[in-house]
Amino acid sequence: MLTSSLLFIPSLHDFLFSLLPPGLAKGAEMVLVGIIYLTIFAVAGLFLVLLERKVAARFQLRLGPNRVGYGGSMQTLADALKLLSKELTGTVRADKFLFNLAPYFVIITALMALAVLPFSQSMQVFDINIGLFFLIALSSVGVIGILLAGWGSNNKYAMIGAMRSGVQTISYELSVGLSLVTMVLLAGSLQLSQIVEVQKSGWLIVQGHIPALIAFMIFMIAGTAETNRAPFDLVEAESELGAGFHTEYSGMKFAYFFLAEFINMFIIAAIAVIVFFGAWLSPFGITESLPWLGVFWFLGKTFLVVLLMMWFRWTFPRLRVDQLLTLEWKYLLPLNLANLVLMAVTVWLNLTIQF
Amino acid sequence: MSYFTEIYHGVKTLLTGMRVTGRYFITSGKSAITQQYPDNRASLKMFDRFRGEVVMLHDENNEHSCTGCQKCELACPNGSIEIIWDRGVDPETGKKKKFIDKHIYHLGMCTQCGLCVQACPSNAIVWAQKFRKTRSTTEPS
Numbered sequence: 001m002l003t004s005s006l007l008f009i010p011s012l013h014d015f016l017f018s019l020l021p022p023g024l025a026k027g028a029e030m031v032l033v034g035i036i037y038l039t040i041f042a043v044a045g046l047f048l049v050l051l052e053r054k055v056a057a058r059f060q061l062r063l064g065p066n067r068v069g070y071g072g073s074m075q076t077l078a079d080a081l082k083l084l085s086k087e088l089t090g091t092v093r094a095d096k097f098l099f100n101l102a103p104y105f106v107i108i109t110a111l112m113a114l115a116v117l118p119f120s121q122s123m124q125v126f127d128i129n130i131g132l133f134f135l136i137a138l139s140s141v142g143v144i145g146i147l148l149a150g151w152g153s154n155n156k157y158a159m160i161g162a163m164r165s166g167v168q169t170i171s172y173e174l175s176v177g178l179s180l181v182t183m184v185l186l187a188g189s190l191q192l193s194q195i196v197e198v199q200k201s202g203w204l205i206v207q208g209h210i211p212a213l214i215a216f217m218i219f220m221i222a223g224t225a226e227t228n229r230a231p232f233d234l235v236e237a238e239s240e241l242g243a244g245f246h247t248e249y250s251g252m253k254f255a256y257f258f259l260a261e262f263i264n265m266f267i268i269a270a271i272a273v274i275v276f277f278g279a280w281l282s283p284f285g286i287t288e289s290l291p292w293l294g295v296f297w298f299l300g301k302t303f304l305v306v307l308l309m310m311w312f313r314w315t316f317p318r319l320r321v322d323q324l325l326t327l328e329w330k331y332l333l334p335l336n337l338a339n340l341v342l343m344a345v346t347v348w349l350n351l352t353i354q355f
Numbered sequence: 356m357s358y359f360t361e362i363y364h365g366v367k368t369l370l371t372g373m374r375v376t377g378r379y380f381i382t383s384g385k386s387a388i389t390q391q392y393p394d395n396r397a398s399l400k401m402f403d404r405f406r407g408e409v410v411m412l413h414d415e416n417n418e419h420s421c422t423g424c425q426k427c428e429l430a431c432p433n434g435s436i437e438i439i440w441d442r443g444v445d446p447e448t449g450k451k452k453k454f455i456d457k458h459i460y461h462l463g464m465c466t467q468c469g470l471c472v473q474a475c476p477s478n479a480i481v482w483a484q485k486f487r488k489t490r491s492t493t494e495p496s
């Protein structure tokens with residue numbers, strides 16, 4: 001059920017259909033939606049990079065970028081312009097085709113994931129009925145881009161980084177998936193709009209209380225690992241591997257990886273918000289009469305979760321590869337399975353809290 | 356059972372770490388240690404422990420306490436200190452004695468490691484905070 005439409009701008013939707021024949025209008029609408037989401041991608045990416053740098057500075061008692069624009073607000077824009085003007089270099093005897101293909105893999109999966117997120121009641125491009133499953137699947141496809149980048153670079157460090165990424169994603173997507181499955185048990189649907197609907201009688205983290213809380217903690221840990229952020233950034237451990245899988249990339253191709261990383265963080269935070277904190281629903285339904293405020297609630301909550309992930313990043317030291325695997329297979333996975341049973345029992349005995 | 360205590364311990368230590376950084380995050384607005392140097396040139400006060408340059412202390416009679424023992428010269432890993440000395444006769448005791456002619460400190464080679472200051476037995480050399488060795492033509496010297 002493809003609902004690609006500009007339903008969140010109804011007047012534009014009607015205008016397009018009155019102006020063009022239906023087929024053409026549909027096409028034009030798709031292009032427009034694509035452009036809007038690409039813009040969101042770029043703006044959100046740049047904003048998150050700036051936010052990360054500012055937040056990191058505060059955690060380390062520094063000031064952070066504060067020269068370009070008011071309080072440094074234009075810094076990442078300037079950086080992006082600089083990267084645009086850089087030469088695109090490559091290595092000799094690299095696999096040129098895969099080398100050039102890799103960044104697109106990474107950003108396209110990130111963009112596809114953006115499409116299914118319900119930003120508000122009407123602002124969702126693609127309300128697929130297996131939404132959550134789709135998101136989990138996409139987050140594992142993104143790693144192919146990283147593997148291709150490592151392989152195509154003809155660089156040992158890049159290769160090691162990519163392999164580590166493979167190890168990490170294979171292990172941690174299990175935890176991401178299982179913690180989400182735990183919540184699906186409670187919500188009873190994979191469709192994102194349906195999951196939000198269920199939360200009208202209390203956010204799932206409240207409804208599911210203890211097991212939901214455990215699932216949230218596991219999801220945050222595994223989600224941070226999925227996005228290859230510190231403390232799980234073995235993929236691009238600067239002190240060991242240079243820049244990891246994107247060592248050989250320069251200019252805009254490097255920027256793609258960089259932006260995709262931050263967008264992935266945003267997506268993980270958004271999934272957490274959708275599944276645990278009621279997406280665009282306001283707390284206690286205080287702004288229920290103003291549905292367009294949903295976007296702000298959604299972005300606000302996502303922003304808080306992103307802040308939490310940054311807090312992790314600037315507090316914890318990086319794990320070793322063996323520690324990484326120990327954490328997943330010896331701790332997260334058994335806990336997750338036990339939690340799944342706990343949640344099943346909770347739902348079965350109707351011990352959920354509902355308002 | 357130790358499995359669960361391990362988990363408990365792990366989570367607790369992680370939260371302790373997060374509390375520390377969280378406090379920094381909340382309080383760091385004004386207390387950031389970054390100095391926005393050329394902007395605050397007039398009011399900048401360097402920290403006591405700052406290592407700007409090695410200087411030889413002189414008292415009010417313009418006398419220093421360096422004995423010319425050359426320990427600083429030996430201690431310096433990259434030869435930034437050169438001591439030029441001479442032998443002479445001490446006018447008081449009439450004995451032969453080593454006199455310091457010149458204590459030369461090459462700032463350009465110094466790595467600010469501080470070994471010379473530690474090595475000096477008579478505390479003749481100390482750290483000074485001055486780090487700016489130039490001036491623009493519009494400023495008074």
Ligand code: SF4
Pocket residue numbers: 409430431432433434435436464465466467468469470471472
């Ligand atoms: S601080 Fe270190 S490098 Fe500089 S003069 Fe003293 S011993 Fe030599």
Ligand code: SF4
Pocket residue numbers: 420421422423424425426427428438474475476477478479480
């Ligand atoms: S170690 Fe001290 S006393 Fe000896 S030569 Fe150097 S500055 Fe003079």
